[in-house]
Amino acid sequence: MVRNRYGFYVLLLSACTVGYSWLLYNFLTLNNHTHHKVICLFKKVTHLPCPSCGATRSLECLLHGKLTQAILINPLGLIVAFILVVAPIWVTYDLITRKSGLYHLYRRVEIQLKKPVLALPLVLLILANWVWNISKGL
């Protein structure tokens, strides 16, 4: 799927489009945080939140300018927001200037993340966030 630069950029742009559409749909149809649509397979099956459940609510808080509340709902929302903002700009820049900076960065990060020194703390962080999500009852 990401064997070459274009495959990666197409995938990233489509993911961002879906992300923005999903966010817009939630923003337009739901103002009340208690009646959120559950789309997460994991939550539907187990009735427990997955590590990234609450990311949409977190992003909505960010859109309303409530940074602290966004972090309290799910800190992963910030990472998603960062990717949603940076990725389309960087991809457009790369495509216009015919560079592949983002693709090379992705490849480098992927190789680095396979090292246990880096992977283990990140996995532990995700697990800690998961436990936090379950205890919050998202």
Add this chain to the structure above:
Amino acid sequence: MEAQKVDLFIMTNSKFFEGHHLQAIRDRLIEIDDSKWSMLQTLQFKDPTTSLIVSLLGGSLGIDRFLIGDTGLGIGKLLTCGGLGIWAIIDWFMIMPATREKNLQKLQMVVM
């Protein structure tokens, strides 16, 4: 390499690769030097069936993608609850070919 050795390799490892790649792999292995045989034997391939089971159970957390070495896509799936659940379902069907593709890449690293 001797045809007998190559056929032994193909027979024991055929389930790790796409059927239409096997002939090309066989031809390439016959061409290469005998000294690569020991390296070939130490290669560990990922079982497509295992990745399918992992995908069915932990696909929405991206564990299947982490397993086959697609760390970036794994993070993508993890952060989006399995791509809003859609990507997770697509990957139930995509993960076996993707695993075989990864195995081929691994083999190519040694053979090329």
